[in-house]
Structure formats: C-alpha cells, structure tokens
Amino acid sequence: MNARERRAxxxxxxxxxxxxxxxxxxxxxxxVAREAARHGLSTxxxxxxxxxxxxxxxxxxxxxxxxxxLAEGNVRLTWESVRERDRLLAEGPGLVEPIGFLLPTYRGQRPGRAAYGAGLLAYHLMGSGARHRRLSPADLAPMAPHVLEEGLTGGYWYRDSQTDDARLVLRVLDEAVLAGATVLNHVDAEALVLASGAVSGLVVRDTVGGxxxxxxxxxxxxxAGAAxxxxxAAVGGGTLIRPLRGSHLVFPAWRFPVAQAVSFRHPGDGRPLFAFPWEGTTLxxxxxxxxxxxxDEEPAISPAEADYLLAGARGAFPALSLAAADAIASFAGVRPVVGTGKADPSRESRDQVLLDEKGLLTxxxxxLTTFRRSALAALVALRARLRRPARIDFALAALETAAPVPAGTRGLPAADARRLSGRYGARAPRLVEGARADELRRIPGTPYLWAELRWAARNEGAVHLDDLLLRRLRLGLLLPEGGAELLPLVRAAACAELGWDNRDWEMEEERYRALIRAKYGVPRPAAPAGRGDDPGDVRSDVRGDVRGGEPGGERACA
Ligand SMILES: Cc1cc2nc3c(=O)[nH]c(=O)nc-3n(C[C@H](O)[C@H](O)[C@H](O)COP(=O)(O)OP(=O)(O)OC[C@H]3O[C@@H](n4cnc5c(N)ncnc54)[C@H](O)[C@@H]3O)c2cc1C
Known part of the structure; x- marks a missing residue:
C-alpha cells in the first residue's frame, strides 16, 4: 500500500x-493526544x-x-519555561539544541546593562544551563562582527535553545501513535454534536475524499489554536482569542552571518528583535x-512588516546594508493569545488557558516550550470529566528516549546521526537502515539527506507536496523559490511513495508554487515609477518553470 491508500x-x-x-x-x-494515549484513553x-x-x-x-x-514580571511563566527547556534539552538531543545569545548594550539604552545583568542572573538561577557572561566591547566585537559599534558598551552572552518546531510536533505525534492514538491530517472538525446540552461527539470531514x-x-x-x-461558539463561548501575527524573514547565512543569536532593539520603537542561525540560514x-x-487561510508577512524588520536589522547591523532582495523567504504565524484588551499586543500574556465549556475542553x-505542562493540565481536566485515568504520571518524558543511531552507521557523520535520532526518535534507525546508498547524500543547500524525503513521503502522513516540503522537511523556507530547482528530483520520490500520477504531480506542483508565491515570498519595495514593474505585485519572486519529465497523463510519474 502507498501512503495515499494507507490514509484512505x-x-x-x-x-x-x-x-x-x-x-x-x-x-x-x-x-494532549500523546498524554491521553499514554494514560490508556482511546484517542x-x-x-x-x-x-x-x-x-x-x-x-x-x-x-x-x-x-x-521575566522583564514583564511573569516569574512563574519564565520559571516553568526554563524547567521545560532544560528537560527538552536533556531528552531531545538532535532535535532541541543549545544556542548562544548575544545581547549588545549601548550608551543611553533602556533597560541598561545593570538591569540586563540582574535579569540574566535570575534567569540563570532558574535553570541548569551555563552561566551568563558579561562582555566588554572588545569581547563582543569578534563574536558579532557586524553589529553597530557606535555607543557600544559591551553586552552579555547567555544560553537558550532552539528546535525545528514542525519536527517537534511530528515527533510528539509519533509518540502518541506509538502509545495507541490515531492521528489524521486534512480532516476538519466541522461541528460539535451535543446531547442534553453537553458535547457528545463531532462531525468530521475528510477534506481529501470529501x-x-x-x-x-x-x-x-x-x-485549534487561533481558530x-x-x-x-457552538457551546455559547464568546470571544477569547486575540490573534496576533508574528513574521520572520529568512536570509542566506553568507549574506547575514551570525554565529549565534543576536538580540537587539528596533531603532524606531525599541521593541526587541533577534537574528539567529537556523538550519543553515539566518532568521x-x-x-x-x-x-x-x-x-482559515495561511497568514503572510505584510510589506510593512518586512520593511519594519529590515529597518531593525539595518539599525543593528549597519555594515550589512540588508535589503528585501537579500532575503530568501518569509513566514508568518498567528499567536493564539488570550485577549484582555491591552493596547500593546506584546503586553498580552503568553500563559496557557484551560476552559471546560459543556464538555468542550479548550x-x-x-x-511551544511548555507544551508538556499544557498537556498534563488538560489531562487533569479530562480525568475530572471521564473519571479516568486512575493515576496521572507527571514524570513521563517530554521526549521519549529511543536508541540513537550510532555515529558512523553507514558512514554517517556524528552530527547527522544525532540530528536524525532527534528528529525521527524511535524510527531513526529504520530510516537509516532502509535508505538507498545514494540517498544518504545531502539535499543541496540544506542539512537534510535525500533519505529523509523518501522516508517522510512514505511514513509521515504527507498528503500534499507542501506537507512534505514545508513541514516534514523545511526546503520551502531554506531555499530560494521554495526549492523550485529541486522539484524534478523531489518528483520521483514523492510520486513513488504517495501514489501520484503525472496529473497529480502537476496539480501538486502548481499548488505548491502558488503557495510559496502568495505566503512565503518576500515583499519587495514598490519600484520607482517608470521602471515598468507592477508595484502591487510585491511577492512575485518565483521565476522560471522547472518542470521535470513527462507531459501530463495518467501514468505513474516516478
Ligand atoms: C511568530 C511567533 C513566534 C513564536 N515563537 C515561539 C518560540 O520561539 N518559542 C515558543 O515556545 N513559542 C513560540 N511561539 C508560540 C507558539 O508557536 C504557539 O504558542 C504554539 O505553536 C501554538 O500551538 P497550538 O497547537 O496551540 O496552535 P497551532 O499550531 O496553530 O495548531 C492548531 C491546529 O488546529 C487546526 N485546526 C483549527 N481548526 C480546526 C478544525 N475545525 N478542525 C481540525 N483542525 C483544526 C489548525 O489547522 C492547526 O494546525 C511563537 C508564536 C508565533 C506566532
């Protein structure tokens, strides 16, 4: 059975x-699904x-x-998050990795050096990580060679950690499945079913088969996040969520080189921004x-947000003269923040909220960092309703330990073995063992191996090409034009594993290219009058048409 038949x-x-x-x-x-399944609930x-x-x-x-x-006085949220960070770092090597942060400080800046120092000391005392360090301008300059030098009073170094967020979700989902849960994507929860005024079920629709x-x-x-x-609404709930959009620009590392994260203030409004290395690029x-x-639509960066981010980066890294044309891609997300009507969106709390309304537990x-705590809190609320499970094990791992792929297996360097073990958890050894010899090579311009693409297509529930290229692997964010140049090579693996014929592939390719143009492009400044460009078409940066192989038809396209 191919992936499509298995899903059906x-x-x-x-x-x-x-x-x-x-x-x-x-x-x-x-x-939540993983904790429920681990505790014996059919999920x-x-x-x-x-x-x-x-x-x-x-x-x-x-x-x-x-x-x-912490700066906003939310000590509990910081403390919980630091504990969860340390747990995830310990349990998820290869998926959650340490990253250094530099905090340059400037003359006349508020908060000043002393305030940063006190905050970082408190931050350090909450966790188990390396102690922060105070830096002189001479220490900081070689660590962040392109930062603004005028007024620089030095700064601080401290350590946090980073991940691939989509792969973190996929790993937790996989652990849910291994614990007995069933998980299905592209299935809409259309309506709640109520019996005697309480929730008793759901109407769900397969958006693939209809x-x-x-x-x-x-x-x-x-x-359901922001939605x-x-x-x-079906149980009489009023407005809870204040959807807040946050956007990023992605640069090639050579154009915006940062060896670790650099946190800085926007010269316009003083908001904190940061630039950090991720998967070989700079975000x-x-x-x-x-x-x-x-x-119900994917969000996208607006031209004004792109200008704002670029102005921030030019202020903090003037020597780099960054422009929109330097960025490879953008992405935007909507924070599902509980609204309290604060004038400044950044002042709304990022705390988790749990509500039981007639059996609908929101x-x-x-x-992202505190997902395990949110899930356990939900399980406590579920137990109150279901009278099961009899006991909740609060000590279960945030990421389950699995036998890692030993470095050197099939010639894999230690860094790749660690990355695969972290990202694919218990499945990593099978991914490596089952790979074709020529698929243990890197996909150009990315940290990924071709074997991961085939594995993901075969085993990870991808339905569309964007499922594969934007979330199983992140090619769509890391490569110009969403990795358009590689599509002819992606085609063979995707078609064979997903059961697509030529027509399917062509529809998927068209859908993917349109999505990349509309939602992941980089808005360009309007062209000066007379240049002939359409200033309205700020995202049109997909050029050329890389079509591989045969014209459309019913035959298998691999
Ligand atoms: C710009 C930005 C930066 C952030 N940075 C960080 C960070 O660095 N670290 C950190 O810890 N947190 C960070 N966060 C917060 C974090 O990303 C979010 O809190 C978290 O991802 C929310 O997850 P969620 O599962 O609640 O929502 P989502 O990830 O949005 O998931 C909700 C899902 O519900 C589905 N859905 C909606 N309606 C239906 C329906 N009717 N039927 C079926 N499915 C439905 C949607 O398709 C969606 O997949 C950031 C957020 C943003 C926006």
Whole structure:
C-alpha cells in the first residue's frame, strides 16, 4: 500500500466512538493526544490542514524561558519555561539544541546593562544551563562582527535553545501513535454534536475524499489554536482569542552571518528583535500585530512588516546594508493569545488557558516550550470529566528516549546521526537502515539527506507536496523559490511513495508554487515609477518553470 491508500484505509476504518477526540494537530493538540494515549484513553486527533500547519511551524523555533516574560514580571511563566527547556534539552538531543545569545548594550539604552545583568542572573538561577557572561566591547566585537559599534558598551552572552518546531510536533505525534492514538491530517472538525446540552461527539470531514463521519467522544479537546473560538461558539463561548501575527524573514547565512543569536532593539520603537542561525540560514524576527485576516487561510508577512524588520536589522547591523532582495523567504504565524484588551499586543500574556465549556475542553494560549505542562493540565481536566485515568504520571518524558543511531552507521557523520535520532526518535534507525546508498547524500543547500524525503513521503502522513516540503522537511523556507530547482528530483520520490500520477504531480506542483508565491515570498519595495514593474505585485519572486519529465497523463510519474 502507498501512503495515499494507507490514509484512505485509516479513514474508512475509523472507530465511531472514542474517549477523547483532539481537534488540532499543532504542538498543543499533539501533546494532549500523546498524554491521553499514554494514560490508556482511546484517542483520535484530527487536523483540518496538515499537522503543524498552523502556528506550530511558524514560531521563532526557540525552546526558551523567555527573558522578556521575566522583564514583564511573569516569574512563574519564565520559571516553568526554563524547567521545560532544560528537560527538552536533556531528552531531545538532535532535535532541541543549545544556542548562544548575544545581547549588545549601548550608551543611553533602556533597560541598561545593570538591569540586563540582574535579569540574566535570575534567569540563570532558574535553570541548569551555563552561566551568563558579561562582555566588554572588545569581547563582543569578534563574536558579532557586524553589529553597530557606535555607543557600544559591551553586552552579555547567555544560553537558550532552539528546535525545528514542525519536527517537534511530528515527533510528539509519533509518540502518541506509538502509545495507541490515531492521528489524521486534512480532516476538519466541522461541528460539535451535543446531547442534553453537553458535547457528545463531532462531525468530521475528510477534506481529501470529501466524505463526513459522525463520531462519539466522551470528551472533545479544542486545541485549534487561533481558530479555537469557532468550535467554542457552538457551546455559547464568546470571544477569547486575540490573534496576533508574528513574521520572520529568512536570509542566506553568507549574506547575514551570525554565529549565534543576536538580540537587539528596533531603532524606531525599541521593541526587541533577534537574528539567529537556523538550519543553515539566518532568521530575522519578529513582529507582533493584531491579525485581521481570515483564520482559515495561511497568514503572510505584510510589506510593512518586512520593511519594519529590515529597518531593525539595518539599525543593528549597519555594515550589512540588508535589503528585501537579500532575503530568501518569509513566514508568518498567528499567536493564539488570550485577549484582555491591552493596547500593546506584546503586553498580552503568553500563559496557557484551560476552559471546560459543556464538555468542550479548550486548551490554548501557551508556548511551544511548555507544551508538556499544557498537556498534563488538560489531562487533569479530562480525568475530572471521564473519571479516568486512575493515576496521572507527571514524570513521563517530554521526549521519549529511543536508541540513537550510532555515529558512523553507514558512514554517517556524528552530527547527522544525532540530528536524525532527534528528529525521527524511535524510527531513526529504520530510516537509516532502509535508505538507498545514494540517498544518504545531502539535499543541496540544506542539512537534510535525500533519505529523509523518501522516508517522510512514505511514513509521515504527507498528503500534499507542501506537507512534505514545508513541514516534514523545511526546503520551502531554506531555499530560494521554495526549492523550485529541486522539484524534478523531489518528483520521483514523492510520486513513488504517495501514489501520484503525472496529473497529480502537476496539480501538486502548481499548488505548491502558488503557495510559496502568495505566503512565503518576500515583499519587495514598490519600484520607482517608470521602471515598468507592477508595484502591487510585491511577492512575485518565483521565476522560471522547472518542470521535470513527462507531459501530463495518467501514468505513474516516478
Ligand atoms: C511568530 C511567533 C513566534 C513564536 N515563537 C515561539 C518560540 O520561539 N518559542 C515558543 O515556545 N513559542 C513560540 N511561539 C508560540 C507558539 O508557536 C504557539 O504558542 C504554539 O505553536 C501554538 O500551538 P497550538 O497547537 O496551540 O496552535 P497551532 O499550531 O496553530 O495548531 C492548531 C491546529 O488546529 C487546526 N485546526 C483549527 N481548526 C480546526 C478544525 N475545525 N478542525 C481540525 N483542525 C483544526 C489548525 O489547522 C492547526 O494546525 C511563537 C508564536 C508565533 C506566532
């Protein structure tokens, strides 16, 4: 059976009654489904898009305590986040890795050096990481060679950690499946079913095949992120979520070189921004704005956000003269923040919220870093409703230990063996053993191996090309034009594993290219009058048409 046939079989064989149905396959839903399944509850998770296609693939990818929350006086959130960071670092090598942070300080800047020092000391005391260091201008300059030198008084170095957010979700989902959960992407929770005024199930629709099913559930968990209010409306819930958009620009590392994360203040409004290395590129982020776009559409960076980020980077790294044309890609996410009407969106709390409304348990507002705590809190609420499980094990791993791939297996360098072990968990050894010899090579311009592409297509529930290239692997973010040049090579593996024929491939390629243009492009400044460019077409940076192989038809396209 290919991946498409396996998915169709899973849909048609779906049980009609569950202990728990989780709506939403981002990090929150993945965490809840895994804890529920680990504790013996029959669990189904559905996502109307792909797993992690919401905010959980669009974050800043930091597994961190959040120094900012400490500065705002939210000591508890910082403390919990630092503990979770340390746990994830210990349990997820290869997926969650340390990253150094530099904090340059300037004459006349507020908060000043003393305040940063005190905050970092408190931050350090909460966790188990390396102690922060105070830096003189002479120490800092070689560590961040392109930062603004005028007024530099030195700075600080400290350590946090980073991850691949989408792969974190996929790993937690995989652990849910290994614990007995069923997870299905591209299945929309269309409506709640109510009996005697309480939630008793869901109507779900397979958005691939178009058919709908009515399922019974003893509890429904609403982990729908920024869209959580839609389901809540059916049980009389009012507006809870204030959707806040945050966007990033992606640069080639050679054009925006930073060896570790650099945190700096925007010269216009003083907001903190940062630039940091990720998967061989440099990410620049982030904004924090009310998002008024439709929540069932992918968000995208606006031209004003791109200008704002670029102005910030030019202020902090003047020698680099960064421009929109230097960026490879952008991505935007919508924070599912619980709104309290604060004038400044950045002042809204990032704390998790749990609400039980007639049996619909909404879990939202938390961070990627604290997903395990949110999931356990949800399990406590589920136990109150279901009277099961008898006992909750609060000490279960945030990421389960699996036998790692030993360095040198099939000639793999230690760094690759570690990365594969972290990203693919218990499945990593099989991925490596089953790889074709010529697939243990790197996909050009990325840290990935061709074997990962085939593995993901075969085993990880990808339905569309963007599932494969934007979330299983992150080619769409790391390469110009979403990796268009590689599509002829991707085609063979994708078609063979996903059961696509030529026509399927061509539809998928068209869909992918359109998505990259519309949602992941880099807005360009309007051209001066008379240059002949259409100033409205700010995202049109996909050039050329890389078509591989045969014209359309019904034959298998591999
Ligand atoms: C710009 C930005 C930067 C961030 N940086 C960090 C960071 O560095 N570190 C950190 O810890 N946190 C960070 N966060 C916060 C973190 O990313 C989010 O809190 C987290 O990803 C939210 O996960 P979620 O599962 O609740 O929501 P989502 O990931 O959005 O998942 C919700 C899912 O529900 C699905 N869904 C919605 N409606 C339905 C329906 N009717 N039926 C079925 N499925 C449905 C959606 O398709 C979606 O996949 C950041 C957030 C943003 C926006």
């Amino acid at each position: 079989a899973a849909w048609s064989g779906l049980s009609s009654a569950w202990d728990v149905i989780v709506v939403g396959g981002g990090i929150t839903g993945a965490g 189904l998770l559905v996502d109307r898009g792909d797993f992690a296609s919401g905010t959980s693939s669009r974050s800043s990818k930091l597994v961190h305590g959040g120094l900012r929350y 058919t709908a099913r009515r399922l019974r559930a003893r509890a429904v968990v609403n982990a 959580a209010d839609r389901l809540r 620049l982020g982030t904004t924090d704005l009310d998002h008024d776009g439709p929540l 879990v939202t507002g938390g961070k």
